[in-house]
Amino acid sequence: MSSSLLQRRWQQLPERAVRQLQAERLRHYLRTVVLPFSGRYGKLFREHGLSADSIRTLDDLRKIPFTTKADLQSTPEEPQRFRDFILVPDQKVLAHRPSTIVNALLHGRAAVKQAFESEFRPIFLTATTGRSAEPTPFFYTRRDLDHLATVAARVVEICNGRREDKMLNTFPFAPHLAFWLAHYAGTAGGVLTLSSGGGKVMGTEGNLRQLRKFKPDTLIGIPTFIYHLLHQAAEEGARCENLQRIVLGGEKVSDGLRQKLRELAGELGARNVDVLATYGFTEAKMAWPECPFPPGEPSGGYHLSPDLGILEVVDPKTGAPLPPGHAGEIVFTPLDARGSVVLRYRTGDYTDGGLAYEPCPHCGRSLPRLLGNLSRLSEVKALHLDKIKGTLVDFNELEHLLDDAPHIGAWQVELRKVNDDPLELDELILHVHALNGDDRTQLSRELRERCFSHLDLHPNRIVFHTAQEIRQLQGVGQVLKEQKLVDHRPSTLANSNPPASSRTLVTASQAG
Ligand SMILES: [Zn+2]
Incomplete structure (x- = not known):
């Protein structure tokens, strides 16, 4: 059955049937693949007195202990922890698979060997994009790459991409899910794709040139970079009338940013552009897209691939799985992965919608x-x-607040110590790009009110910059992910950029 047919079948099923099919798949996957070939999970299941048959329904998932980011991260004592999660096939077990016997009878030993290779030999990897921690590599076999192509083609389909489209992929050339998913969206989705490598490879100018010459229907990349690109394009009076959709990954996307991107696209002559977000992360080896929706209406959410993985939403404190519609932490379990495999992986990502x-x-x-x-x-x-009023500030809220603020473009929050003295008070400096013609005194007042009324936060200073200056501050084109929060406090041991997400694309890990 082809992947798109499979998808079509799954996309007509009610909740009960989806959950039942997922439980059956998981049981089969555990019995035939994970438990025999994963040292890590074979041991974990034995220790907890579990077997594949312990999973009768998805409610039984809670019996399987979570895997966390910390479990995957190498330590000085165990520098290669990620290896514990790679499947190592046992030839004797494989030889007894019914499919092996049939394949051997029909096609001979060489074909059997080739099939094992393609199923189990790691041939590709991406890595998390942690800023504080060492990146963790995640391995793919040929079979995983086929699944990546399947989900990438689904991204094109769900975003309403068409074969005659042209796509400009501005994700940085990097071993990150975001770039490769976009690449496969082109090859598997049948869309002519130009990958620019992002700002780091061609600079904003080079990307702008491609926007003018290649005239993409679809623009895909990291939100901050796409914003800079379109802003620059609008400033230079460039045209890109073909543009129909902007697909974003690697960072979260606020309604305010969507609106600003639509307006910028309008200045380039592109009307009714869909701005669509995707969510994914290294450990899932896949990402899930939004479908187009009218501006002002709530998004339909990220459309999952239920045949290839299970998403749970759990209470971040107790770990208890939550029913549909409940906010909580996102937990992922694959249903047909090879190479690196994690079960019930706690993403550290929180959804307020469930x-x-x-x-x-x-x-x-x-x-x-x-x-x-x-x-x-x-x-x-x-x-x-x-040291500022003892307030615990949620960077996510601050980010939404500033992205949604009218009349400002890109921004950066800088933390300093007064006089750079480690013992001094913290200072919060808000760097912003004021959009053309707005009264700065008025804008300053509005921003201060916004920060105070929503977050009880008083910026010490608000500094206005040109678009070019903000780009430099954020390191657009120099660092992989634009820096929206920088910590210049001398006393802090670790740079507290928002920790590193392994989210990629369409959340680039990583997401970041
Ligand atoms: Zn939809």
Whole structure:
């Protein structure tokens, strides 16, 4: 059965049937692949007295202990922890598979060997994009790459891409999910794709030249970079009338940013552009897209691939799985992965909308969907301004607040110490690009009111910059991810950029 047919079948199923099929798949996957070939999970299941048959329904998932980021991260004592999660096939077990016997009879030993290779030999990897921690590599076999192509083609389909489209992929050339998913969206989705490598490779100018010459229908990349690119294009009076959709990954996307991107696209002569977000992360080896929806209406959420993985939403404190519609932490379990495999992986990502199973109000598909705004649980801790009124500031909220603020473009929050003295008070400096012609005194007042009324936060200074200056501050084109929060406090041991997401694309890990 082809992947798109499979998808079509899954997208017509009600919740109960989806969950039942997922439980059956998981049981089969555990029995035939994970438990025999994963040293890590074979041991974990034995220790907990579990077997594949312990999973009768998805409610039984809670019996399997979580895997966390910390489990994957190497330590000085165990520098190659990621290896524990790579499947190592046992030839004797494989030889007894019914499919092996049939294949051997029909096609001979060489064919059997080739099939094992393609199923189990790692041939590709991406890595998390951690800023504080060492990147963790995640391995793919040929079979995983086929799945990546399948989900990438689904991204094109759900975003309403067409074969005659042209796509400009501005994700940085890097071993990150975001770039490769966009690449496969082109090859598997049958869309003519130009990958620019982002700002780091061609500079804003080079990308701008491609925008003018290649005239893409689809523009895909990291939100901050796409914003800079379109802003620069509009400033230079460039035209890009073909542009129909902007697909974003690697960072979360606020309504305010969507609106600003639509307006900028309008200045380039592109009307009614869909601005669509995707969510994914290194450990899932896939990403999930939004479908087009009218501006002003709520998004239909991220359309999942239920045949290839299970998303759970759990209570971040107790770990208890939550019913559809409940906010919580996102947990992922693959259903057919090879190479690196993690079960019940706690992403550290938080959704305020939860899961939905009813048909999507925009496209009508009844695929499970992940709703709401996403944020990273760890970011709440990232900006702890204890010496300013003892307020704990949530960077996610601050980010939404500033992205949604009218009359400002790109921005950056800088933390300093007064006089650079480690013992001094914290200072918060807000760097912003004021959009043309707005009264700065008025804008300053509005921003201060906004920060205070929503977050009880008083910026010490608000500094206005040109678009070019903000680009330099954020390191556009120099660093992989634009820096929206910089910590210049001399005393802090670790740079508290918002921790590193392994989210990629379409959340680039990583997401970041
Ligand atoms: Zn939809």
